[in-house]
Amino acid sequence: MRCGDFKTTYTADMTIFESRSARIMLVLFLCVLFSLPLYTPGYLLDIINRIGIAVIGAIGLNILTGFTGQISLGNAAFMAIGAFSCGYLGTKFNMPFYFSIPLAGLITASFGMFVGIPSLRIKGLYLAMATLAAHFIVEFLIVKWESVTGGVAGLTVPTPKIGSFAIDSDARLFVLIFVIAIMAVLFAKNLFRTKVGKAFVAIRDQAISAEVMGVNIVKYKLLSFGISSFYVGVAGALIAFQAKIISPETFPVTVAIDYLGMIIIGGLGSILGSIYGAIFITLLPEILRMATTSLSGSFPELVNKLAAMKELVFGMLVIIFLIFEPNGMASRWHNIKNYWKLYPFSH
Amino acid sequence: MDVTFFLQLFINGLVVGSIYALVATGFVIIYKATSALNLAQGEFLMVGAYICLNLLSKHQIPFWQAILITFAFSALLGAIIERLILRPLIGSHLISVIMVTLGLSSILKALIQLAYGTDTIPFPEVFPSAPVQIGPIPVSQGYLYAIGCVTILVAILTSFFKYSKTGMAMRATASSQQVALSMGISVKKMFAISWAIAAIVSSMGGILLGTIRGGIDMSLSFMGLKVLPVVILGGLDSILGAIVGGLIIGILENFSGGYIDPMVGGGAKEVAPYIALILILMFKPYGLFGKKKIERV
DSSP states (O other): OOOSOOOOSHHHHHOSOSSHHHHHHHHHHHHHHHHHHHHSOHHHHHHHHHHHHHHHHHHHHIIIIIISOOOOSOHHHHHHHHHHHHHHHHHHHOOOHHHHHHHHHHHHHHHHHHHHGGGGTOOTHHHHHHHHHHHHHHHHHHHHOHHHHOGGGOEEOOOOEETTEEOOSHHHHHHHHHHHHHHHHHHHHHHTTSHHHHHHHHHHHOHHHHHHTTOOHHHHHHHHHHHHHHHHHHHHHHHHHHHSEEOGGGSOHHHHHHHHHHHHHHOTTOHHHHHHHHHHHHHHHHHHHHHHHHHTTTOGGGGGGHHHHHHHHHHHHHHHHHHHOTTHHHHHHHHHHHHHHSTTOOO | OOHHHHHHHHHHHHHHHHHHHHHHHHHHHHHHHHOOOOTTHHHHHHHHHHHHHIIIIISOOOHHHHHHHHHHHHHHHHHHHIIIIIGGGTTSOHHHHHHHHHHHHHHHHHHHHHHHOSSOEEOOOOSOOOOEEETTEEEOHHHHHHHHHHHHHHHHHHHHHHHSHHHHHHHHHHHOHHHHHHTTOOHHHHHHHHHHHHHHHHHHHHHHHHHHHSEEOGGGGGHHHHHHHHHHHHOTTOHHHHHHHHHHHHHHHHHIIIIIHHHHTSOHHHHHHHHHHHHHHHHOTTTTTSOSOOOOO
16 A cells, blocks of 8 residues: 655656556546537637636746746736737738747747846846836837837737638637647646756756856746746737737736736646646636626625625735645645545555 | 926926835835835725725814824734734745735725725815915925925934834844844834834825825825835835935926826826836846845846
8 A cells, every 4th residue: 555655766756647547537638628619608618718828828927937936027018018919910911820829929038038137137026026117118118109019999910810711719719729728738847857947946946056056047047038938928929819909908917916826826836736826816707706696686786896806805815825825726736635645544 | 498397397296206205115114124025015005095085084083183093093904914914924935925915905905996996086175275386386285285294204204213112123123133033122023013114104195195186096006016116216225215216206207207208198107117117227226225235146
């Protein structure tokens, strides 16, 4: 009977799937996931699509904040850059989406690396402030640069097409979003099995020791900003395709805070945690909406206060998780799973 | 250049800047004592303004008493928040502390929104509004009272830190927690007091903004983010820096609103402080008066 986790080789430590059943479960999960559009109503599918986008964005932020330890409050701005560059490339150059999404990611990545430059000189709270300032400056530029962004009126994003096949329904968007999301998860999961990912973690844990061990801090910090912003930019591009019309108001600073909330509630420095957090925070307003509509018979005023209720619950959850479970849902789930796996003889 | 216009902008900037200075002082007090970055400072300001409004218009309490009751409430709020939310996080990662104050700001904003809604509520007129003539330009009396209130409050704070026993204990805590502990100072109590003071000065800022603007709404909470350029300019750990920085950023904001906005069609006023923030971080990251002790990476 198992009573603990004893790994004797590095290979065993690095495997993604600990057992064959985990692999089978994943395949089953993917089958169920991709059969969802067949029987899910449009409204629900729209929410699921938003979850898929949030997963990509949250993993991106987690790479930077959770794994490399660089706090960024500028994610909404990065997302906006991804969305607007994707929209601009689509409208002005008629670029098909399979070129414009990666290109939007690259544009965001280069901008992210530019914003990341201060992180080489300053750290921690100064970086948080610099990225917050970057958010407001980007917001200003988006409003002002009307020839590219459409200004306050916003930008209409063309429907993505492969040849003559238009990705115009929620079900078709679902496939697009989740194919990208799965690639994003796989890449991130494997990133942290490579030298680059380990360098990120080393910088987070102890920058000076990392440098002594031969990690080039400048290179890897900027790389982390780049990869993270690429993810966020791709998420922004997908938001553009989903929303169809994007304006500066699509990406307020609260979006950045929501994403930070996702990775904190889900688990800092955990890919699985980013997924849990993305699902949870995206579903939160929907759950509240259902709860309030079902209670609206007895408390009719509740429905109007939904936005405030969402903020209230969000804030409380963030605080509760930070105080009682700072490692997030991912670690709680891991603990519960291990408890039962090793029951009753865990050491 | 039109001198009257220039002076008008200057005085407006001074008034707004003095309120920034207040809120920034609260921010710096918390940072110095507990090295926590409080991004909910703007919400303290907003809560203070709403409480005072409630006392003034619902309960018809005279202004000076209303201010004192607001102060008492804010102090309690600050101390409770420190005890319940910040204390468990002492020693945890910077991201956690920043995020917990962001969560706190969500909660405070949501509570105010649940209680008062999102519409602008008129703030009762407490200062006479007839403008007085200073040189060539008319200045609203409310502005003068606001500057007066800020000056008095800053003077009280300064003498508190300089002469009172608690104030000295707080300074000792800020300079070294271990030494302070070994001298018999309750560091925990000092943490709570600094949060209480920060909440008090912010609520004063909220009340003054309410009287100047004539109405309050949820946008007051944005003041908390405006404070970041101020504290970076002044130096994160300097109260003098917060005051000077507040005035400079207030004036800068109004000048860019007056001279640059007509050229670009609005928006420069809001973004100018953040551009300043980036520039300061690049060239003088410890600000005007901050201790030159930034850990470089």
